[in-house]
Amino acid sequence: MQSIPEIMDQEMGRAFAAAGYDAALGKVSVSTRPDLSQYSCNGAMAGAKQYHKAPFAIAEEVARKLQDSAIFTDVSVVKPGFLNMNLKNEFLAKYLEEERTAEKFGFEISKTPRTVVLDYGGPNVAKPLHVGHLRSAVIGEAIKRIVRYHGDTAIGDIHLGDWGLQMGLVITELKHRQPDLPYFDDSFAGEYPEQAPFTVSDLEEIYPFASGKSKEDPEYYAEALENTHLLQEGKRGYRALWEQIMKVSIADMKRNYARLDVSFDLWNGESTVNDLIAPMAEKMKKDGYAYESEGALVVDVADPKDPKEIPPCMILKSDGAALYTTTDLATIEDRVEKYHPDEIIYITDKRQELHFTQVFRAARKCGLVPQETVLTHIGFGTVNGKDGKPFKTRQGGVMRLETLIDDIDAAMLEKIRANGEIPEAEAEETAKTVALAALKYGDLSNQASKDYIFDVDKFTSFEGNTGPYILYTIVRIHSILTRYQAEGNEDIERLSIRLPQSSQEAALMRDLAGFGAMMTDAFTNLAPHRICSYIYQLSNDFNSFYHGTRILSEEDAEKKNGWIALLKLTMDILNTCIQVLGFSAPDRM
Numbered sequence: 001m002q003s004i005p006e007i008m009d010q011e012m013g014r015a016f017a018a019a020g021y022d023a024a025l026g027k028v029s030v031s032t033r034p035d036l037s038q039y040s041c042n043g044a045m046a047g048a049k050q051y052h053k054a055p056f057a058i059a060e061e062v063a064r065k066l067q068d069s070a071i072f073t074d075v076s077v078v079k080p081g082f083l084n085m086n087l088k089n090e091f092l093a094k095y096l097e098e099e100r101t102a103e104k105f106g107f108e109i110s111k112t113p114r115t116v117v118l119d120y121g122g123p124n125v126a127k128p129l130h131v132g133h134l135r136s137a138v139i140g141e142a143i144k145r146i147v148r149y150h151g152d153t154a155i156g157d158i159h160l161g162d163w164g165l166q167m168g169l170v171i172t173e174l175k176h177r178q179p180d181l182p183y184f185d186d187s188f189a190g191e192y193p194e195q196a197p198f199t200v201s202d203l204e205e206i207y208p209f210a211s212g213k214s215k216e217d218p219e220y221y222a223e224a225l226e227n228t229h230l231l232q233e234g235k236r237g238y239r240a241l242w243e244q245i246m247k248v249s250i251a252d253m254k255r256n257y258a259r260l261d262v263s264f265d266l267w268n269g270e271s272t273v274n275d276l277i278a279p280m281a282e283k284m285k286k287d288g289y290a291y292e293s294e295g296a297l298v299v300d301v302a303d304p305k306d307p308k309e310i311p312p313c314m315i316l317k318s319d320g321a322a323l324y325t326t327t328d329l330a331t332i333e334d335r336v337e338k339y340h341p342d343e344i345i346y347i348t349d350k351r352q353e354l355h356f357t358q359v360f361r362a363a364r365k366c367g368l369v370p371q372e373t374v375l376t377h378i379g380f381g382t383v384n385g386k387d388g389k390p391f392k393t394r395q396g397g398v399m400r401l402e403t404l405i406d407d408i409d410a411a412m413l414e415k416i417r418a419n420g421e422i423p424e425a426e427a428e429e430t431a432k433t434v435a436l437a438a439l440k441y442g443d444l445s446n447q448a449s450k451d452y453i454f455d456v457d458k459f460t461s462f463e464g465n466t467g468p469y470i471l472y473t474i475v476r477i478h479s480i481l482t483r484y485q486a487e488g489n490e491d492i493e494r495l496s497i498r499l500p501q502s503s504q505e506a507a508l509m510r511d512l513a514g515f516g517a518m519m520t521d522a523f524t525n526l527a528p529h530r531i532c533s534y535i536y537q538l539s540n541d542f543n544s545f546y547h548g549t550r551i552l553s554e555e556d557a558e559k560k561n562g563w564i565a566l567l568k569l570t571m572d573i574l575n576t577c578i579q580v581l582g583f584s585a586p587d588r589m
Contacts, residue, residue: 001098001106003517004087004510007071012041012083015065021047021058028085037074037084038510044081055081089499092509096497099513100569105576107516109151114342116147117155117335121257121264122348124161125249126170126203129256129401131391131454132349135380138443138582140347141262142528143378145580150523155339158253159331160269162246168228169210170203170245171238172220175227177206183237192237196244200252203245232274259405261436261582273330277322280330280368281315289366290315301361313358328359332375333368343374345526350379350449378526381451383443391454404454409435411460412468416589430586434468435460437583441467444581445532462589465536470578473539474585476546477571483552484564497569498562504545505563508570511538515573528581535577542570 002010005028012026025043032040044059051058059077066075072085099106120140123133140156147154174197175184181197182188198206214221231238250267257263281297284290290299295318302310313325335341346356356377363369385391393399413431416422422430442459446452462468481492500506514534522530551567554560578584 001102001108001516003106003108003520004095004513005517007095008039008087011066011069011071012043012062015062015069016043016047018065019058019061021051021062026062031084033084036078037076038086039072040085041083042081044083048081059083087510089506092506092513093497093499095513096509096566096569099515100497100565100572104149105515105569105573107149107519109149114152115155115339116152117157117339117341117344118144118147118347119157119159119331119344120144120347121158121262122161123158123253124164124166125269126166126207126245127249128200128204129253131383131399131401131404133401134260134383134404134439135443135448136347136349137257137260137262138440139378139380139448139528141260141582142440142444142531142580143345143347143526145582146519146523146526146528146531149519149580155266155341156264157266157268157335158264160250160267160271162242162269163232163271163274163327165224165228166207166211167231167242167245168224168226169214170206171227171231171241172224173206173210173213174198174241181241183241185237188237192240196248198244198248200248203248256402256405259402259436260440268331270327270331273327273334276330276334277326280333281326284315284366287366289362294318299362299365301358301365303361310354310357310361313362315362324355325359325362328355329363329366329368332359332363336369336373341373343376344369345376345378347378347380347448350381353377353379376526378448380448381446383454384451386453386455388453405435405439408439408456408460411435411456412438415460415462419589422588430589433584433586434471434589437467437471437578437585439467440581440583441470441532444528445536447527447529465532467583468589470535470539470574471585472589473542474571474574474578475587475589477542477567477574478585478587480551480567481564481571487552489564490561492564492568495561495565495568497565498558501559502545502548504541504548505566508538508541508545508566511541512566512569512573531577531581535574538570538574 008028009026012028013023014026016026017023025047026041027043028039028041030039031037044055044062047053047058048055056077056079059081063075063077063083066072066085069075071088071091073088075083075085078084118140120136121133122136123129144154144156174181178197182190182192210224214224227238231242281290284299285297290297293312296314297316298312298314301313314323315326315329316322332344335344348356360375360377363375364371369375383391391399393403409432412435413428416427416431416434438459442454443452445465458464459466460468462472485492500509518530518534522528549563551560551563554563575585
């Protein structure tokens with residue numbers, strides 16, 4: 001199903017062609033002067049130089065060709081040559097009738113489905129998830145759902161930090177505290193215990209302690225490095241202990257991600273590609289791409305056109321140790337081999353931009369990825385407190401993600417309880433649903449690359465550009481439709497959308513007609529904030545229509561039924577949008 005912008009461009013293009021001009025000049029845009037018209041076209045201005053003719057004269061000729069248009073009405077010309085026009089109500093109603101019965105509301109899904117791997121999450125094992133992990137999870141989940149809505153295969157990989165020095169630090173400290181554990185007995189040949197000798201709370205205390213001690217004690221640091229090396233070399237006891245650390249950490253991560261309704265298809269990490277690193281590095285050297293520089297193995301990735309210097313991509317340190325670049329390159333090679341992706345998308349802090357520039361260039365130069373495979377990095381800004389600085393606890397530490405979720409759940413429960421009609425158990429579940437919308441919408445409504453201020457009071461408000469406001473709109477529509485059905489009226493699915501009866505209703509209908517174009521835009525730009533902007537505008541225009549229309553008390557059955565059909569489409573599109581963003585609406589609030 002063609003989108004409204006496509007249909008308008010075609011209609012305007014035909015008019016330009018019929019008047020003897022290039023059809024490509026017929027690009028229609030939303031009017032910057034809504035007091036004059038809904039849409040406008042400045043093609044006559046662009047064509048004036050091409051045809052050596054006054055733009056006003058060109059526009060007048062084109063306007064005459066639109067007098068019998070089935071799409072446009074009120075076509076007028078404004079000096080120096082702008083074409084202004086409105087959509088015909090008949091066309092709009094017919095379009096929405098087709099939209100509401102079409103699969104995905106007529107959104108054009110991919111004719112040649114692609115495979116896309118998304119790398120998001122990126123937490124380190126043995127450390128608690130904190131507020132810094134929020135954006136990667138929330139943005140990555142939304143983009144994954146946008147890609148899937150487009151009809152493509154999306155594979156989400158958490159890409160754990162599970163193979164670096166932090167593993168050696170934890171193992172070292174456990175050895176100091178519990179030296180009698182069988183994992184540290186080189187002569188032990190039996191089965192290791194099924195039960196881990198620590199809890200997730202223990203790990204959360206052990207890692208920062210060991211990290212701090214390694215900075216003060218050179219011998220401790222050297223021991224941790226050695227234990228990291230032994231783990232990576234496959235020492236039996238250390239591998240078994242590492243598996244216990246992984247099991248305990250991942251169980252806790254899954255619990256926290258579930259609260260965000262975030263899931264991953266793959267729980268791979270740096271360890272997954274450990275065995276690929278040595279042969280990859282050797283091949284890079286053999287092919288002449290990698291060379292030694294001050295003892296380290298590097299690949300030049302600079303381009304003469306670079307506006308600033310891009311350092312070589314380091315593959316191995318002088319002591320032979322791998323880096324993030326190494327594991328990222330090996331992971332690209334692994335993903336290409338296993339999944340043959342058309343695109344790999346990384347969602348990380350924008351401060352990693354240089355890192356991914358180096359990795360992507362090295363991957364292409366060394367032939368780890370086909371030239372046609374797209375490599376994309378989406379860099380996001382930080383979550384800040386009201387002081388504009390990175391969000392902290394009241395004590396000044398980094399806030400745990402679990403605490404952040406608890407805080408917004410509690411704030412929302414207090415508001416939901418104010419509605420005395422909702423029983424406590426239902427209030428608690430509703431609060432979690434609405435709080436998740438508040439949290440995710442508060443993040444996703446911002447352009448990913450921008451920092452934003454985390455403000456619980458603002459995010460949980462039922463007014464303004466917030467998740468709860470969007471959900472309240474959906475709940476309001478659901479209530480009206482429920483009452484309509486309770487009154488024994490016609491089956492809603494059999495009703496048809498009618499011509500708009502007011503400017504508010506026409507505005508709502510134009511919003512709904514714009515769904516397909518908006519979703520295409522959100523997919524093309526991998527931009528969840530475009531969906532947020534759309535549903536905020538849609539909610540505003542619905543509420544303006546609602547406040548100016550007596551829907552259920554309308555005595556004219558044809559009018560009322562047309563409005564009910566319009567409300568059903570509005571609710572369905574809003575629900576679809578929030579599901580793509582990663583949250584849902586309760587039945588009441």
